[in-house]
Amino acid sequence: MTNKEIAVFTLDALKKAGADHAQCVVTTGLSEEIDAENSEFTKMISLFDAGVAMKAIKDGKKGTMFINSLNEEDIIKAAEECVAAANASVVDDAVRIAELTENKSFEKGVLSPDKEKFFFRIKEYVDEIKKTYPQIVLEQLIADYSCAETVFMNTNGVEFNYKNGYYSLTPMFSAHDGEKTTSFNYFEIAFTSLEDSIIELAGQRDIFDQTVKLLDAEAFTGKFEGQAIIVPSCLADFISMAVGNFVSDGTIIDGTSPWRNMLGQKVASDCLTLSVNPLDECMVAGERITDDGYISENYDIIKNGVLESFCLSDYAARKTGESRAKNSSSCYVVAPGEQSLDEIIKSTEKGILVCRFSGGSPAINGDFSGVAKNSFLIENGRISKPITETMISGNIAAMLKNISGISKEVICDGHTKLPWIRFDGITVSGKVE
Amino acid sequence: MLNDLLKKHISGIPEHAELRAQINTNRGVSIVSGNLVSNVRSQSSGVCARVYKNGVWGFAAKGEYTDEAISDVLTAARNNADFLNTHAGRGKPPLVPVQPPFNPLKRDYVDVPQSAYIDFCRELDDYITNKYKNLASRTVIARADSMEKLLYTSEGGYSHAIMPRAYIYVVLSAETPDGDTVELFEPIGGGEGYFDELYKSPEDCHKEIDKLYEELMQKREGIFPNAGLRDVVLDATLAGMLAHEAVGHTVEADLVMAGSVASKTLGREVASDKITMIDFAHTALGKPVPLPVYVDDEGTPCEDAVLIKDGILVGYMHNRESAMYYDVKPTGNARAHKFSDEPLIRMRNTAILPGKDKLSDMIASIDNGYYLTRTQNGQADTTGEFMFGITMGYEIKNGKLGRALRDTTISGVAFEMLKTVDMVSDDMVWSSSGYCGKKQLMPVSMGGPAIKCKVNIGGR
Numbered sequence: 001m002t003n004k005e006i007a008v009f010t011l012d013a014l015k016k017a018g019a020d021h022a023q024c025v026v027t028t029g030l031s032e033e034i035d036a037e038n039s040e041f042t043k044m045i046s047l048f049d050a051g052v053a054m055k056a057i058k059d060g061k062k063g064t065m066f067i068n069s070l071n072e073e074d075i076i077k078a079a080e081e082c083v084a085a086a087n088a089s090v091v092d093d094a095v096r097i098a099e100l101t102e103n104k105s106f107e108k109g110v111l112s113p114d115k116e117k118f119f120f121r122i123k124e125y126v127d128e129i130k131k132t133y134p135q136i137v138l139e140q141l142i143a144d145y146s147c148a149e150t151v152f153m154n155t156n157g158v159e160f161n162y163k164n165g166y167y168s169l170t171p172m173f174s175a176h177d178g179e180k181t182t183s184f185n186y187f188e189i190a191f192t193s194l195e196d197s198i199i200e201l202a203g204q205r206d207i208f209d210q211t212v213k214l215l216d217a218e219a220f221t222g223k224f225e226g227q228a229i230i231v232p233s234c235l236a237d238f239i240s241m242a243v244g245n246f247v248s249d250g251t252i253i254d255g256t257s258p259w260r261n262m263l264g265q266k267v268a269s270d271c272l273t274l275s276v277n278p279l280d281e282c283m284v285a286g287e288r289i290t291d292d293g294y295i296s297e298n299y300d301i302i303k304n305g306v307l308e309s310f311c312l313s314d315y316a317a318r319k320t321g322e323s324r325a326k327n328s329s330s331c332y333v334v335a336p337g338e339q340s341l342d343e344i345i346k347s348t349e350k351g352i353l354v355c356r357f358s359g360g361s362p363a364i365n366g367d368f369s370g371v372a373k374n375s376f377l378i379e380n381g382r383i384s385k386p387i388t389e390t391m392i393s394g395n396i397a398a399m400l401k402n403i404s405g406i407s408k409e410v411i412c413d414g415h416t417k418l419p420w421i422r423f424d425g426i427t428v429s430g431k432v433e
Numbered sequence: 434m435l436n437d438l439l440k441k442h443i444s445g446i447p448e449h450a451e452l453r454a455q456i457n458t459n460r461g462v463s464i465v466s467g468n469l470v471s472n473v474r475s476q477s478s479g480v481c482a483r484v485y486k487n488g489v490w491g492f493a494a495k496g497e498y499t500d501e502a503i504s505d506v507l508t509a510a511r512n513n514a515d516f517l518n519t520h521a522g523r524g525k526p527p528l529v530p531v532q533p534p535f536n537p538l539k540r541d542y543v544d545v546p547q548s549a550y551i552d553f554c555r556e557l558d559d560y561i562t563n564k565y566k567n568l569a570s571r572t573v574i575a576r577a578d579s580m581e582k583l584l585y586t587s588e589g590g591y592s593h594a595i596m597p598r599a600y601i602y603v604v605l606s607a608e609t610p611d612g613d614t615v616e617l618f619e620p621i622g623g624g625e626g627y628f629d630e631l632y633k634s635p636e637d638c639h640k641e642i643d644k645l646y647e648e649l650m651q652k653r654e655g656i657f658p659n660a661g662l663r664d665v666v667l668d669a670t671l672a673g674m675l676a677h678e679a680v681g682h683t684v685e686a687d688l689v690m691a692g693s694v695a696s697k698t699l700g701r702e703v704a705s706d707k708i709t710m711i712d713f714a715h716t717a718l719g720k721p722v723p724l725p726v727y728v729d730d731e732g733t734p735c736e737d738a739v740l741i742k743d744g745i746l747v748g749y750m751h752n753r754e755s756a757m758y759y760d761v762k763p764t765g766n767a768r769a770h771k772f773s774d775e776p777l778i779r780m781r782n783t784a785i786l787p788g789k790d791k792l793s794d795m796i797a798s799i800d801n802g803y804y805l806t807r808t809q810n811g812q813a814d815t816t817g818e819f820m821f822g823i824t825m826g827y828e829i830k831n832g833k834l835g836r837a838l839r840d841t842t843i844s845g846v847a848f849e850m851l852k853t854v855d856m857v858s859d860d861m862v863w864s865s866s867g868y869c870g871k872k873q874l875m876p877v878s879m880g881g882p883a884i885k886c887k888v889n890i891g892g893r
Contacts, residue, residue, distance in 0.1 A: 065474045179697065
């Protein structure tokens, strides 16, 4: 059966099981992965993927079920379980499925991989790192091609199709020189073209150069309040923490978000515009259909410092009387500033360049603390030395109001497009006796 | 039927090969401030094959249990091994054979209806709502998962095992006098087994919810610690996290081979002589561990991996390949989370062993420090540098517990910090409700006694 035929079969099974309203997402796909450990190729993986996610509403009650089988008997059994879960649930007026607007099909990216060329580029990547950065050890390298065909259908007649494929690379690495070892670092980049060397994408050479410099890092001692310049790959973590704490379903529904009543009000420095843009050309795996069954659109969370939108699901939006987010992705984009990164560093009197953050979930009010990994001290307008055992702490809501520089350079890794941002008022502490 | 198919396809394979059929289930219910926001059931199942050839592996997986699917994944895995061997061969010798295990299924899978989770959570939510009026929010979560694996190896190994878990989590938050919000989170009961075996009545959870509320009220009035290197007592739940995050990952042999701090310290003193740490397979101190593993996913019978003995680093956790590299016996730490995952070196039940001290004496021995009792998360580096988020604790003044603490963080370097341990309590607490993340998720348990040491604590 085609994915559409399976989707039709699934909706029928859900209705026969007793659902008043139903929705399903049928996905089939292929993943081809090549891994290296310690810069040697060690395994190759093929995954033939499939799945049916279903949602049933019965008498105003919702149940959900996922199976990875496309077998008709399994789907019928899963549909019965889904409706049984709905029957066991509680009536909730906010539970709905998407209304029919416009049905559409999308196709994007690489739908047929070039296996030989991909391997050539990966081997070239590993060889280039060995040659140019001999101290770098690729502890683990995951190179993956994945493609998926998704059909979304519901009993209101909504039907979307999306085919998408792309390559990705996730290196985890550290530098070693005799007894000296750095912390590990990692990132993920996603891309669709194999025309150029992979190492030239997304500013990777800067990251490897920095990692080698970290071999001379020393434990930081002392404590000061200063500025923190956060690099793009680490900025994504801070944005995720802000989104999770301040504008997502959980804290908006239970009312604990400090931004619950701040729509239309200033929550950040004027220079900050934070958007979620899966349709941006550089987002190679950008969402086209939301989790709830609407066509994805770009939107701003914060525009010129003003809170424009929460990031709510359709359910949370109905529950709270707010608007649903126009997409359900995390393709974060921060609008670039007017200063170069070099200018921002030169105007930093005392601070820290934070290249990776190892910290727990922030407190509900946004208080956070954690270890600034792979980071550098900035003194008198220049990067003075690499440091270890350094904690940074602050409050994420306060940080967003204390932005004193956004770089004009941005990095797009295929999932996000972010600049370097300097925040004031960050507490930096090392070993304090 | 499935057994016959797997046996048929694995026989006659010239290289080392594994065929594994596996089903994972997940059940979840979340009630946030009275709203049932999540009511989820999922199941993934399928078959995978892994083939070894001259130091490289081919792996393939498909979400079906048919004769054709088994044939397809075995062919794809062999082709992948051939491709990699041809393009980037390593020329390594065959794996050293292990005694093929015979490990039949010890218990059957039981599917608990969704209504059991929902009704239980709703009763707990009603209890909290009726009893405690000054909360800012409340969340009650039920989670259950299971992994059932059927493994055949080309050496004649056979294992059929199931690992079910179920837990209740409660999250409470309250507004502080200065207008902030504080939160506490607690897994209540649970462990290996099925939900209806582990949770007989919501009333059994009331005592722990009451304690959580009481601590939340203390935290409302809490203070921020005085930052710096301080004398602390880490409660037993934190010692387990320390064992897993700060030390455990650095002694996984694949990370050792990548140059972790433990690669240079085998045979050396890395901790106080009061510290002994073991990754247990299935039995610890004469009792079953929380998540026993008898045969790993390469077909190796599992043994304990002794990591630190009386303060000396004595060993690593191994799969067959790393054991061959270090010329030691494999410990059976190769584990895969789903049918579509290849086995990686993972922890099982990692613990610091109890000592001889009493917790009350440990607290009494500190003039100015902290007793840290709850953590929600931890991260560590291959250098041994670690951080844990601390969500509950108390100051210690002149040997007595004082005011509660607000959220903070502790950090340090494991092999430096463990050398400062001078007291270890004579009891031990296991926790098994979380997942470890290392490319794949994996249910693991961790345990330990309370320990007294010096650690960096963050302030505000």
